[in-house]
Every structure is written in C-alpha cells, then in structure tokens.
Amino acid sequence: SYELTQPPSVSVSPGQTARITCSGDALPKQYAYWYQQKPGQAPVLVIYKDSERPSGIPERFSGSSSGTTVTLTISGVQAEDEADYYCQSADSSGTRYVFGTGTKVTVL
Amino acid sequence: QVQLVESGGGVVQPGRSLRLSCAASGFTFSSYGMHWVRQAPGKGLEWVAVISYDGSNKYYADSVKGRFTISRDNSKNTLYLQMNSLRAEDTAVYYCASAGEFGCSGGSCYSGAFDYWGQGTLVTVSS
Numbered sequence: 001s002y003e004l005t006q007p008p009s010v011s012v013s014p015g016q017t018a019r020i021t022c023s024g025d026a027l028p029k030q031y032a033y034w035y036q037q038k039p040g041q042a043p044v045l046v047i048y049k050d051s052e053r054p055s056g057i058p059e060r061f062s063g064s065s066s067g068t069t070v071t072l073t074i075s076g077v078q079a080e081d082e083a084d085y086y087c088q089s090a091d092s093s094g095t096r097y098v099f100g101t102g103t104k105v106t107v108l
Numbered sequence: 109q110v111q112l113v114e115s116g117g118g119v120v121q122p123g124r125s126l127r128l129s130c131a132a133s134g135f136t137f138s139s140y141g142m143h144w145v146r147q148a149p150g151k152g153l154e155w156v157a158v159i160s161y162d163g164s165n166k167y168y169a170d171s172v173k174g175r176f177t178i179s180r181d182n183s184k185n186t187l188y189l190q191m192n193s194l195r196a197e198d199t200a201v202y203y204c205a206s207a208g209e210f211g212c213s214g215g216s217c218y219s220g221a222f223d224y225w226g227q228g229t230l231v232t233v234s235s
Contacts, residue, residue, distance in 0.1 A: 001170060033221045035153070042203055042228060043153065048221040086153050094217035095167045097143070097155040 002026060002091040004100035011106045018074040020103045022087030025068055032070040033088045034063060035099075036081075043086065047072060074105070082107045110134040110224045112204050117229030120194055130187040130204030130226055138162075138182035141210020143222055144189050146200035146231075156202070157189065158210060158219060165212045172198075194233045201228040 004024040012018040022032060032050050035043035045054055047063035050070060060075045074081055087100035116128040130142070144156040157168045157178040166178050177190040187204050208220025 035222070037153075042225040043222070044225075045221050045223050048223070054221075054223070084152075088153075088155075088222065090217075090219065093215065094212075094219065096169070097158065097219065099145075099153040099155060102152040 002096060002098050004087055004089060004098055006085075006087060006100040006103045008101070009104045009106065011108055012074075012077045013108045014079060015076055018077050018081070018105055020072045020074075020085055020087075020105070021069055022071070022100045023069045024089060024098075024100075026092045027065065027068050027070055027089060029092055030090045030094065032063070032065065034061075034072045035086045035088060036083045037086065038083045046085075077105075077107055079107050081105060110206070112206065112224055112226035114202060114204055114226045114229040117202065117231045119232045119234060121235050122195060122233055124194055125190070125192045126194060126231060128189040128191065128202055128204075128229060128231070130189075132185045132187065132204075132206070135206070135224075137185040141207035141219060142178075142180065142187045143205045143207055143219070144178060144187075145203045145205055145222070145225075146198075147203070147228075148197075148200040151200075154200070158207065158217075159187070160210050160212065165210075165217065167217070191231070194231075196233050199231060199233050201230050203228045 034047035037043040050065040051063040111133045113131045159178045175193045205222040206224045208223045210219045
C-alpha cells in the first residue's frame with residue numbers, strides 16, 4: 001500500500017525555522033496537503049496543493065515540492081505552533097488517500 | 109459558517125455493527141465530496157472512505173473494504189458510515205471531512221483538500 005514518510009519529531013526554538021519533510025513515490029503526480037492537529041482537537045488545513053495557504057492561516061506557514069518530497073516550512077516559529085503535523089496525498093489513481101506518519105513539532 | 113457534527117459513536121462488541129452520522133450545515137452539502145478519517149488512540153490519521161457529491165463514486169481503505177459502507181442523504185445534508193464486523197483495531201475517533209471537490213473520470217479520481225472537519229466521534233470496540 002502507498003505510504004508517506006515523515007520524521008517523527010522536530011524541535012525548534014521560538015523565532016527559528018522548522019522544516020518538515022514528507023516523502024512518497026506518487027508526490028510528483030499528486031498534490032500534497034498539510035494539516036495541523038493540536039491535542040484533543042480536529043485537524044486544521046494549513047497548506048493545500050503543495051504550496052497554497054488557506055485564508056486565515058498565518059504567512060509563516062509555507063509549502064514547497066521537489067520530486068518525491070514535499071516540505072512544510074514554519075518561519076519564525078511561535079509557541080502556538082507546537083502541534084502534530086500531517087502531510088496527505090493520494091495514490092496515482094486518486095482512489096486511495098493517505099496521511100503521512102505525522103511529525104510532532106516541539107517549541108523549545 | 110461550515111459545521112460538521114458527527115454522532116453515533118459508542119462502545120460495541122467485536123463482530124457487531126454501528127452506524128455513524130455526520131450532519132452538515134453552512135455550505136452546499138450536495139455539491140461536495142466527503143471523507144471519513146479515523147485516528148486510533150495515540151496514533152496518526154488514517155483515511156477510511158470517500159464518496160462523491162451524488163454518491164455515485166465510493167472508495168475505501170483496504171483495512172475496511174467489504175466491512176464498511178459510506179453513503180449520504182443530500183435531502184438531509186447527512187453523511188453516513190455503516191460499520192459491520194467491527195474489530196478491536198477499528199477503535200478510534202472517527203472524523204468526517206469535506207473534500208472541497210471530488211470527481212472521477214476514466215477510473216481516476218481527484219479530491220481537493222480535506223478543508224473542513226467535524227470534532228469526531230469515538231468508537232470503542234471491546235468485549
């Protein structure tokens with residue numbers, strides 16, 4: 001089955017930049033999306049179509065894509081950004097959807 | 109504003125059935141594809157199923173195929189997940205999420221972002 005691989009954790013000091021990668025074979029053909037999830041809450045979309053930011057999401061969140069890897073970048077990390085982040089995409093046929101393994105961002 | 113409210117969760121014995129509902133408001137439900145996503149306690153997100161705006165296209169994760177059925181009633185703005193032959197590993201919080209857009213052509217499909225999510229309903233499968 002199709003899988004998306006993320007690092008389990010990323011630690012960053014306030015004001016620094018956090019980068020979270022997500023790797024998958026079908027990423028050159030399918031868009032990637034990123035979701036933020038805080039404890040006890042539903043996920044929230046923070047990036048869509050690889051690099052687009054929904055309204056209401058701070059500009060410090062950005063996305064990029066290169067080959068089989070997509071990256072979520074949080075510039076000038078704030079304490080409120082501490083959360084789990086998941087990438088999401090689809091297999092090459094678009095009939096199976098998959099989430100990445102998840103990355104816990106800790107703000108030191 | 110967009111609101112998705114899941115219901116129907118609870119404790120159920122292995123092998124039994126349960127039906128989840130997701131009541132939608134604040135958007136034109138009948139125009140949107142919809143997904144179910146679940147999250148086992150302390151684990152990551154797992155996609156479960158998707159249905160097109162008119163119910164004509166449905167797809168499932170391999171882990172639930174043949175046991176779960178996704179459906180919708182556009183007259184009631186409600187999404188459903190019928191879960192049969194439940195197993196302990198189906199224990200999770202189940203979320204419904206709108207797809208933004210979802211369409212299929214020639215065996216291939218496209219879904220937009222999972223742009224709005226409900227707060228989830230907990231299903232516990234235990235004897």
